[in-house]
Amino acid sequence: MTIAPISETVLGPVDEIPFGEGRTYAVGPDMIAVFRLRDGSLRAVSAVCPHKGGPLADGQIDNRVVVCPLHLYAWDLATGCSQSGQPPISVYPVRVDDGHIILGD
Amino acid sequence: MTQRLVVIGNGMAGARTVEEILARNGDFTITMFGDEPYGNYNRIMLSNLLAGVEDEAGIYLNDLSWYADNGITLNAGVRIERIDRFAKVVYATDGTATPYDKLIIATGSSSWTPPIKNIHNPKRGFHQGVFAFRTLDDTRGMIRYARDHERAVVIGGGLLGLEAARGLQNHLSDVTLLHAMGHLMERQLDEKAGHMLQASVENKLGIKVITNAMTTEILGKDRVTGVKLADGTVIPCDVVVIAAGIRPNTQVAADSGLTVERGIVVDDQMRVQDEDDIYSVGECAQHRGNLYGLVAPLWDQAKVLADHITGRDVEAAYTGSKLSTKLKVAGIDVASMGLIAPESDDDEVIIYSEPKKGVYKQLIIRDGALAGAILVGDNSKAAGLIQSFDRAQALPEERAEMLFDIGGPTGEVKPEDMPDDAQVCNCNGVSKGAICGVVNAGCKTVSGVMDSTRAGKGCGTCKPLVQRIVEWAAGGEAEEDPAASWYVPGVPMPKPELMAAIRKYELKSVSSVFEKLVPGGEHDAKSKMGLASLLKMMWADRYVDERDARFINDRVHGNIQKDGTFSVVPQMKGGVTTPAELKRIAEVAEKYNVPMVKLTGGQRIDLLGIPKEQLPAMWADLDMPSGYAYAKSFRTVKTCVGSDFCRFGVGDSTALGIAIEERYQGLEGPGKMKLAVTGCPRNCAEAYVKDLGVVAIDGGKWEIYVGGAAGAHIRKGDLLCTLDSAEEVIRMTGRFLQYYRENANWLERTYSFVPRIGIERIREIVVEDTDGIADALDAAVDEAVQSYKDPWKERAVPATPGQFRTSLPLTVLPQVPVRS
Numbered sequence: 001m002t003i004a005p006i007s008e009t010v011l012g013p014v015d016e017i018p019f020g021e022g023r024t025y026a027v028g029p030d031m032i033a034v035f036r037l038r039d040g041s042l043r044a045v046s047a048v049c050p051h052k053g054g055p056l057a058d059g060q061i062d063n064r065v066v067v068c069p070l071h072l073y074a075w076d077l078a079t080g081c082s083q084s085g086q087p088p089i090s091v092y093p094v095r096v097d098d099g100h101i102i103l104g105d
Numbered sequence: 106m107t108q109r110l111v112v113i114g115n116g117m118a119g120a121r122t123v124e125e126i127l128a129r130n131g132d133f134t135i136t137m138f139g140d141e142p143y144g145n146y147n148r149i150m151l152s153n154l155l156a157g158v159e160d161e162a163g164i165y166l167n168d169l170s171w172y173a174d175n176g177i178t179l180n181a182g183v184r185i186e187r188i189d190r191f192a193k194v195v196y197a198t199d200g201t202a203t204p205y206d207k208l209i210i211a212t213g214s215s216s217w218t219p220p221i222k223n224i225h226n227p228k229r230g231f232h233q234g235v236f237a238f239r240t241l242d243d244t245r246g247m248i249r250y251a252r253d254h255e256r257a258v259v260i261g262g263g264l265l266g267l268e269a270a271r272g273l274q275n276h277l278s279d280v281t282l283l284h285a286m287g288h289l290m291e292r293q294l295d296e297k298a299g300h301m302l303q304a305s306v307e308n309k310l311g312i313k314v315i316t317n318a319m320t321t322e323i324l325g326k327d328r329v330t331g332v333k334l335a336d337g338t339v340i341p342c343d344v345v346v347i348a349a350g351i352r353p354n355t356q357v358a359a360d361s362g363l364t365v366e367r368g369i370v371v372d373d374q375m376r377v378q379d380e381d382d383i384y385s386v387g388e389c390a391q392h393r394g395n396l397y398g399l400v401a402p403l404w405d406q407a408k409v410l411a412d413h414i415t416g417r418d419v420e421a422a423y424t425g426s427k428l429s430t431k432l433k434v435a436g437i438d439v440a441s442m443g444l445i446a447p448e449s450d451d452d453e454v455i456i457y458s459e460p461k462k463g464v465y466k467q468l469i470i471r472d473g474a475l476a477g478a479i480l481v482g483d484n485s486k487a488a489g490l491i492q493s494f495d496r497a498q499a500l501p502e503e504r505a506e507m508l509f510d511i512g513g514p515t516g517e518v519k520p521e522d523m524p525d526d527a528q529v530c531n532c533n534g535v536s537k538g539a540i541c542g543v544v545n546a547g548c549k550t551v552s553g554v555m556d557s558t559r560a561g562k563g564c565g566t567c568k569p570l571v572q573r574i575v576e577w578a579a580g581g582e583a584e585e586d587p588a589a590s591w592y593v594p595g596v597p598m599p600k601p602e603l604m605a606a607i608r609k610y611e612l613k614s615v616s617s618v619f620e621k622l623v624p625g626g627e628h629d630a631k632s633k634m635g636l637a638s639l640l641k642m643m644w645a646d647r648y649v650d651e652r653d654a655r656f657i658n659d660r661v662h663g664n665i666q667k668d669g670t671f672s673v674v675p676q677m678k679g680g681v682t683t684p685a686e687l688k689r690i691a692e693v694a695e696k697y698n699v700p701m702v703k704l705t706g707g708q709r710i711d712l713l714g715i716p717k718e719q720l721p722a723m724w725a726d727l728d729m730p731s732g733y734a735y736a737k738s739f740r741t742v743k744t745c746v747g748s749d750f751c752r753f754g755v756g757d758s759t760a761l762g763i764a765i766e767e768r769y770q771g772l773e774g775p776g777k778m779k780l781a782v783t784g785c786p787r788n789c790a791e792a793y794v795k796d797l798g799v800v801a802i803d804g805g806k807w808e809i810y811v812g813g814a815a816g817a818h819i820r821k822g823d824l825l826c827t828l829d830s831a832e833e834v835i836r837m838t839g840r841f842l843q844y845y846r847e848n849a850n851w852l853e854r855t856y857s858f859v860p861r862i863g864i865e866r867i868r869e870i871v872v873e874d875t876d877g878i879a880d881a882l883d884a885a886v887d888e889a890v891q892s893y894k895d896p897w898k899e900r901a902v903p904a905t906p907g908q909f910r911t912s913l914p915l916t917v918l919p920q921v922p923v924r925s
């Protein structure tokens with residue numbers, strides 16, 4: 001598991017992300033995919049699929065994993081670990097505060 | 106209250122039964138006794154151990170830590186001598202007495218020794234150099250002894266004897282197989298097949314085979330120097346291996362007053378006759394008069410026993426098993442199931458024989474189902490036949506398809522012949538070695554292996570090979586995967602049950618299905634798309650559309666490309682366009698600098714490489730409806746020019762194709778639906794290889810073919826019916842498509858669906874209406890047609906915030922200020 005350190009950043013209103021979907025944000029040099037689970041909580045991971053560069057924010061999710069839309073490999077949203085032997089993705093701390101997406105801590 | 110469970114026998118059946126009990130959270134304190142001083146190992150693999158393709162560490166199923174982890178007291182190397190069924194105590198040879206509330210007898214079998222002079226040595230069991238082949242200790246002893254000697258004789262030409270003979274060749278140079286019957290494996294093969302097998306064993310493996318060989322005496326004073334046959338022949342040798350059959354271990358049960366005939370007699374709950382608290386399972390159990398000597402029946406017995414003893418399902422009943430076997434000798438393919446000879450004149454017998462190649466195939470069909478099969482020299486069809494046999498599936502009309510791959514790629518490769526780095530899945534680049542690695546790590550289901558390697562998840566053509574590799578790597582130990590019958594992996598139900606439950610609870614959204622029908626309410630990303638498709642089909646306009654249930658293609662109505670851009674394929678019904686439309690497409694392509702403009706195989710124009718955020722504007726400029734080139738849905742109707750222009754045309758294929766596409770455009774289904782209408786049997790529009798193809802024939806009639814394919818899998822469609830008018834064709838098309846939508850599994854294309862159901866059955870339902878559901882199918886497809894909306898209209902008001910926002914830095918994203 002790789003938890004990337006990142007300083008606190010407000011990404012925008014949480015309503016920008018529909019339940020169960022993801023959106024990509026550029027934070028400094030990093031591209032970060034933020035997902036809003038159906039239970040309302042958020043997960044943030046690196047946006048680029050380590051397999052062949054697929055856009056993870058376009059993937060389907062459940063409360064545990066994101067499935068890349070290109071070749072359907074899956075990664076754990078909490079740990080960043082691949083379930084199928086791929087390199088891990090970075091995970092970032094993220095939370096909702098007063099209707100805003102707060103990345104980092 | 107926690108009960109005391111004692112298990113006698115720590116072999117494959119005993120340990121598996123305990124696993125099944127643990128899986129049902131049975132409330133027991135478990136004590137196991139095993140005569141062998143080990144944990145539970147895979148007895149089947151002893152053949153591979155002998156052959157040197159497996160090592161000892163690799164054959165354990167439950168090592169000692171498993172027992173400890175599960176709180177089981179294992180007495181390894183301790184034999185039970187007597188059961189006191191009144192006091193409910195078992196007595197062991199080490200003098201201990203262990204009380205029980207419930208008892209399971211799983212003592213298995215021992216190898217049977219034929220009456221042969223001088224085979225025993227009063228002091229040490231067998232004569233020096235004579236071995237049975239049943240246990241790990243037998244195998245170790247055999248390997249140690251064979252290494253220092255030259256010549257071996259194996260007595261017994263069944264599965265076990267052949268595997269022993271092949272394995273011994275790994276340790277010494279000269280192996281002779283003696284078989285008392287007229288041909289090898291006489292219980293699984295008929296005479297012809299047996300002789301064919303003998304020729305292969307002799308020529309390919311170099312094992313000498315003597316049939317009708319009655320061994321009467323072991324020669325040699327203190328160690329074996331040869332064997333003597335009834336006809337006086339003497340075969341000099343240093344090692345003798347006995348593989349002449351097995352006898353169930355029933356002595357302890359019989360001595361303790363339980364009902365024992367050939368085996369320990371059990372009822373359908375695996376309870377010993379007249380005993381409430383004693384069960385028996387495995388090779389020692391006699392069920393409905395049958396004893397089994399293979400593992401597959403044990404697995405079924407173990408489940409029933411566990412269901413019953415834990416109270417999970419006290420009605421669970423074991424009703425017997427259908428047996429199929431495969432020989433585990435590299436390079437020699439033999440498979441057999443069910444009958445080996447017809448039993449009545451009505452049994453249909455199909456035989457293919459090619460002695461020069463050593464190939465022999467026989468099928469016996471009774472009442473339209475497979476009652477038996479023998480394969481020698483070519484197991485490429487074994488997996489499919491075993492499946493049809495087990496499940497009594499409908500058989501293809503073209504019986505030859507059961508014996509050969511017709512129209513498919515020829516020359517099926519055998520897993521054992523493939524190098525480790527051979528690529529199996531050409532779509533996802535998965536090698537044989539990668540698959541074997543996952544199997545060895547403990548994943549023994551085909552779907553599990555596919556999930557973790559992604560093999561077989563591209564075009565799907567390699568799935569049969571993946572299955573064969575998994576079976577081979579698991580050494581006949583591949584597990585049937587309950588999830589294989591589920592419609593989607595995350596909801597434990599096959600499609601009919603799932604649909605019934607959805608209707609019963611009126612579940613109209615994907616999340617409600619997870620919450621109501623999955624124990625624990627766990628959502629599953631990989632199941633969402635299949636459920637969305639099913640719910641849309643079932644509820645049409647009343648479906649509650651949660652956008653996250655859709656795959657990205659269906660969220661933004663384009664096909665995602667390798668770089669995260671999308672393709673735009675406007676509808677072009679029947680492949681017919683106009684100069685005005687072409688101009689508009691050309692202008693759009695220029696305006697947006699479209700990187701590639703290409704004609705598709707579906708007779709339309711594809712604009713490729715479009716960034717997501719440009720999609721809505723482009724659709725507006727095009728002002729054409731979506732061609733649905735991205736969804737699991739009705740795609741296109743290809744047409745030829747037909748009678749309006751073609752010299753040969755006998756029907757207006759273009760007009761009919763356009764009418765069909767007009768009516769069924771965008772219809773979602775479990776898989777893609779690609780259609781064609783062609784104006785005469787010259788078939789310029791390739792209608793014979795479509796999910797549904799219509800062919801005009803002379804006399805104003807139309808033929809409908811279904812289940813065709815010309816993708817990775819090639820299949821000519823089956824003729825469904827011949828109709829008199831275009832209107833009838835349109836109606837029948839809808840009825841068939843609706844039947845497919847309601848009954849096919851997720852991602853099951855018509856080329857698998859049609860043969861699975863059988864074209865006759867489909868014809869009965871959709872053409873002859875024997876089930877009386879034709880009107881309902883018509884009404885359901887009509888409702889779906891009415892709910893069609895062109896998805897590209899979403900351009901005006903996005904369905905969700907940021908629906909078309911870029912997900913990758915194809916263009917520079919708006920930078921968010923960083924707070925320090």
Ligand SMILES: Cc1cc2nc3c(=O)[nH]c(=O)nc-3n(C[C@H](O)[C@H](O)[C@H](O)COP(=O)(O)OP(=O)(O)OC[C@H]3O[C@@H](n4cnc5c(N)ncnc54)[C@H](O)[C@@H]3O)c2cc1C
Nearest residue numbers: 114116117118139140148184185212213387388398399400
């Ligand atoms: C070399 C070989 C290859 C095989 N290949 C295949 C194959 O390819 N496919 C297939 O389906 N089957 C195969 N089989 C058969 C398969 O291994 C058996 O069907 C299976 O092991 C039976 O399981 P079981 O638990 O009933 O008996 P076992 O596995 O024999 O277990 C019984 C255990 O009980 C112990 N025991 C007996 N009496 C007592 C007692 N009184 N007290 C304590 N412990 C006792 C025994 O020592 C033994 O460990 C093969 C068998 C062999 C030997």
Ligand code: HEM
Nearest residue numbers: 564664674705706707708709734740741779815816817818
């Ligand atoms: C995810 C994998 C696939 C993608 C992205 C894909 C993409 C496409 C696209 C964009 C088209 C043009 C569609 C149109 O004009 O409607 C097409 C056509 C076609 N595809 Fe695929 N395809 C895939 C898998 C398959 C598979 C598995 C098969 C075969 C089993 C297949 C067989 C065909 C055929 C035969 C055509 C020609 C269509 C026609 O004539 O109607 N494709 N594919």
Ligand code: SF4
Nearest residue numbers: 532563564706816817
């Ligand atoms: S378009 Fe079809 S055949 Fe061509 S590379 Fe893609 S999936 Fe393969």
Ligand code: SF4
Nearest residue numbers: 745751754784785789
């Ligand atoms: S299929 Fe027949 S009608 Fe159609 S273009 Fe070919 S020859 Fe002409």
Ligand code: FES
Nearest residue numbers: 049052054068071
């Ligand atoms: S690019 Fe993500 S799985 Fe291939």
